[in-house]
Amino acid sequence: MNTRTYYFKLPLLLGLLIFMIGCGSEQKSDAYGQFEAEEVTISAEASGTLNSFMVKEGMKLNAGEKVGQIDSTQTHLRKQELQATVKSIQTNISKLDAQAEVYQEQLQTAKKDLQRFTNLKQSNAATQQQIDQAQGQVNVLQKQISSVNVQKQSVYAELETMETRIAQIQDQLEKTKVINPLAGTVLSSYAEPNELVSTGKPLYELANLEEMILRVYISGAQLPTVSLGQEVEVLIDKNAEENESLKGQVRWIASEAEFTPRMIQTKEERVTQVYAVEIAVANPDGKLKIGMPGEVNF
Known part of the structure; x- marks a missing residue:
């Protein structure tokens, strides 16, 4: 009777043992988390009517691609006004240069007259008064040339100021162009064509989904x-x-624990500290999505 009972229970025990081994062989991952992406918000760098805007959610944009244009009419007019002022200043410089050339020619003539009267004075063919008058003419012309040079310096300073203002206006014109700064996929669009925007207004948000970030948390015991x-x-x-299974690479480890107790005395308490870890995972086919759960084995 006992022998038959033993043989009857043996298959049941073997089956239970296999089941327990199977359950015990289920391996848990080292850490769990969710996928993230580095999201970037692109904002307007100028104020005005958004004349064109070609951004839609889900679009893939290239770095340096123009995706919109803010009205720049008034800025263009200010630039034209400054350019006209620059031309006027350049004309004044040309006039001063011509005047300086005339004074230089007159100065050369005056110096020759002074030298001639000086030579004649030695033979008593010229008076001291004639020499003084010639010297006075030389002095006057030299002062006139110096005055022209001072005026030119002032005009050149004004020209430099105008050129600086034109460069500033040109920078403002460039900022009316909405240029996408980096390659990525548009996650959200916050503006529409013909909408009035101001400097700093968010226009759209994008992220590079070609590489996703799995953010997980590990204990202090796992940190080493x-x-x-x-x-x-x-x-x-x-x-x-x-x-x-995918391949990933650890790109960042937090230097400080989160949710740290005020007093940490024992080893058991220390291992309850949690450290954030970011793992970069290639996503060429787009199967990884923001918010998707993931696991990692170190």
């Missing part, structure tokens, strides 16, 4: 096993029962 640049295994849900 994780290092920057470390290659890790990332798991995502393939279906309801299976995971898909």
Whole structure:
């Protein structure tokens, strides 16, 4: 009787043992988290009517691509006004240069007359008065030339000021162009064509979804096993029962723990500290989405 009972229970015990081994073989991941992306908000750098805006959610944009234009009519008019002022200043400079040339020619003639009267004075063919008059003419012309040079310096300073203002206006004109600064996918659009915008108003938000960031949290006990640049295994849900394995790389580890207790006395308490870790994961086919859960094995 006992022998038959033993043989009857043996298959049941073996099955239970296999089941327990199978349950115990289920490996848990080292950390869990969600995928993020580095989101960038692009804002208007000028004020005015948004004459054109070609950004829609889901669009892929290239770095340096022009995606909109803010009205720049008044800025263009100010630039034209300044350019006209510059031309007027340049004309004044040309006039001063011509005047200086005339004075230089007159000065050369006056110096020759002074030298001639000086020579004649030695033979008593010229008077001291004639020499004094010639010297006075030379002095007057030299002062006139100096005066012209001073005027030119003032006009050149004015020209430099105008050129600086034109450069500022040109910078303002460039800022009326909405230029996408980096490659990425548009996540949200906050503006529409013909809308009045002001400097600093958010226009759209984009992120580079070609590389996603899995942000996980690890304990202090796990911290020594994780290092920057470390290659890790990332798991995502393939279906309801299976995971898909991807490659990732640790790119950032928090230097301070989060949710730290005020007093940490024992080792058991220290391991309850949580450190944030960011893992970069390539996403060329776009299967990874913002907010998607993920697991990692170090």
